[in-house]
Amino acid sequence: MKNHVEARNVVKRFGPTVALNGAGIAIAEGETHALVGRNGAGKSTLVSILTGLQPADEGEVLFSGEPAPVLADRDAWRQRVACVYQKSTIIPALTVAENLFLNRQATKGLKINWRGLRAEARELLDTYEVDVDVRALAGDLTVEQRQLVEIARALSFGARFIILDEPTARLDGAAIERLFGRMRSLREQGVTMMYISHHLDEVYEICQSVTVFRDARHIVTRSVADLPHDELVAAMTGEATVAYEARPHTPAETVVLSGQGLTLGGRYQDIDISVKSGEVVGLAGSASSGKVGLAETLVGLRRADSGTVMVKGAPVKPGDVPAALRAGLGFVPEDRHHEGFVPLLSVGENATFPIARKLGRYGIVSPARRRAKADELIKNLDIKTEGPDQPVGDLSGGNAQKVVFARALVDDPAALVVINPTAGVDVKAKQALLGAVEDAVERGAGAVVVSDELDDLRICDRVLVMFHGRIVKDVPRGWTDHELVAVMEGIEE
Ligand SMILES: Nc1ncnc2c1ncn2[C@@H]1O[C@H](COP(=O)(O)OP(=O)(O)OP(=O)(O)O)[C@@H](O)[C@H]1O
Ligand SMILES: [Mg+2]
Numbered sequence: 001m002k003n004h005v006e007a008r009n010v011v012k013r014f015g016p017t018v019a020l021n022g023a024g025i026a027i028a029e030g031e032t033h034a035l036v037g038r039n040g041a042g043k044s045t046l047v048s049i050l051t052g053l054q055p056a057d058e059g060e061v062l063f064s065g066e067p068a069p070v071l072a073d074r075d076a077w078r079q080r081v082a083c084v085y086q087k088s089t090i091i092p093a094l095t096v097a098e099n100l101f102l103n104r105q106a107t108k109g110l111k112i113n114w115r116g117l118r119a120e121a122r123e124l125l126d127t128y129e130v131d132v133d134v135r136a137l138a139g140d141l142t143v144e145q146r147q148l149v150e151i152a153r154a155l156s157f158g159a160r161f162i163i164l165d166e167p168t169a170r171l172d173g174a175a176i177e178r179l180f181g182r183m184r185s186l187r188e189q190g191v192t193m194m195y196i197s198h199h200l201d202e203v204y205e206i207c208q209s210v211t212v213f214r215d216a217r218h219i220v221t222r223s224v225a226d227l228p229h230d231e232l233v234a235a236m237t238g239e240a241t242v243a244y245e246a247r248p249h250t251p252a253e254t255v256v257l258s259g260q261g262l263t264l265g266g267r268y269q270d271i272d273i274s275v276k277s278g279e280v281v282g283l284a285g286s287a288s289s290g291k292v293g294l295a296e297t298l299v300g301l302r303r304a305d306s307g308t309v310m311v312k313g314a315p316v317k318p319g320d321v322p323a324a325l326r327a328g329l330g331f332v333p334e335d336r337h338h339e340g341f342v343p344l345l346s347v348g349e350n351a352t353f354p355i356a357r358k359l360g361r362y363g364i365v366s367p368a369r370r371r372a373k374a375d376e377l378i379k380n381l382d383i384k385t386e387g388p389d390q391p392v393g394d395l396s397g398g399n400a401q402k403v404v405f406a407r408a409l410v411d412d413p414a415a416l417v418v419i420n421p422t423a424g425v426d427v428k429a430k431q432a433l434l435g436a437v438e439d440a441v442e443r444g445a446g447a448v449v450v451s452d453e454l455d456d457l458r459i460c461d462r463v464l465v466m467f468h469g470r471i472v473k474d475v476p477r478g479w480t481d482h483e484l485v486a487v488m489e490g491i492e493e
Helices: 043-050 074-080 096-101 114-127 143-156 173-188 200-206 229-237 291-298 321-327 336-340 347-351 353-361 367-380 397-409 427-442 481-488
Strands: 003-014 017-028 032-036 058-063 082-084 161-165 192-196 209-214 217-223 255-264 268-276 280-284 306-311 329-332 415-419 446-450 462-467 470-476
Touching: 003 043, 003 192, 017 032, 017 043, 017 058, 017 192, 017 209, 032 043, 032 200, 043 161, 043 192, 082 143, 096 114, 096 143, 114 143, 143 161, 143 173, 173 192, 173 200, 192 200, 200 229, 209 229, 217 229, 229 427, 255 291, 255 415, 255 446, 268 291, 268 446, 268 470, 280 291, 280 427, 280 481, 291 415, 291 446, 306 321, 321 329, 329 397, 347 367, 367 397, 397 415, 397 427, 415 427, 427 446, 462 481, 470 481
Parallel strands: 017 217, 032 192, 032 209, 082 161, 161 192, 280 446, 280 462, 329 415, 415 446
Antiparallel strands: 003 017, 003 058, 209 217, 255 268, 255 306, 462 470
């Protein structure tokens, strides 16, 4: 079969880091080809080279056997390849219509006609069956809507090759199925796709072939039918990996985090929740269940219309993140790019942010202690970085997520609230993060784990299932996937 896209012997260095070390990929015409590997393996770096955003230090890229255009010729690149990036490229402060025609307005050389722009945007979205208001601010869209707008934008440039870099990391089950439906129909239309994900079951569901990168190198390319799951994991990690075993916990009587009578119009109603020291409580449900809104209220990112949040028995000022942190909460937010970290600050500064402030109050920030703590966290969570002084913005997606996690843990919180904690994190790193939550719980913290991934919820002593803004069931440990999913979908109560 003809190769639609090929990268050969690509080398890419960032200072002392070798992100790609003679790696390559060959993607056949019309196939959906997975690219997998551990955090920092070089996947997104290859994406940036295949989309012409960065030059390779060595090696070549071919489209349908022809050398890739020069980097400056953006239009030529846009006609060949499009990408839904790991980090959204949509600009939140602009409307959907403006986002769709960004980069294109200039070429017309005319004054912008807003009404015409909106109509054109509407037509474009209709062509690709994307049901989103073109006047909405992109920042108000859900992750799913944002991706659909990005895909429509990509296709509208005429590209027949689309790269999806971890599109499902922040989607719930139903949205993933809708995305897959869309990918299947694109494939029927002959579109070639490269698909990056840490959810290996998705690779088997939606892809025909798979390429594995490890430590900046190409390890193997196979048809998915010829590479069983355990061999795929072994190729990624270089060793056989066993599934994570949740540990038993012994909750104390003390309640460390609670919410009483919490209601936030349109999101959740009449919620009572309490978490004991030494206990892990899960929150599960679809995107519309209200689970994320509730967790965000517990940490002060949102303010409930009524009700109280208490940490260690004392009420916390509503809607005030610093107050929640001072009261003893640690949290991992849903969207690390907005609330998670400061990209320009270093790994060490981001990870130790809470202790810096705490020490700062007494005027004794000790750089040595801070550095020691940062080194310890980098080691414990296996963060792939040049060191504590590297800006977080330069880390791979999964490693940036680990920094956010480190920050949640750094100050020995009384309670942890983590939202989709392992999003974008590879199979082995996932185990390290779940282990870190269990370590904190063994030290006496209480934890709330909000997740779309059943594997994250397995460490919970009980899972509160939410449906349309209410807690419908309190499921103790020992559930099967099928049971929990049935409750989440409201099929069974
Ligand atoms: N702009 C940059 N400056 C410095 N280092 C970089 C930069 N971009 C990437 N790197 C480094 O290159 C390596 C590969 O990163 P890349 O983003 O390609 O990984 P990835 O396979 O996409 O991982 P993930 O699964 O976590 O998204 C990492 O060590 C990363 O820190
Ligand atoms: Mg990446």
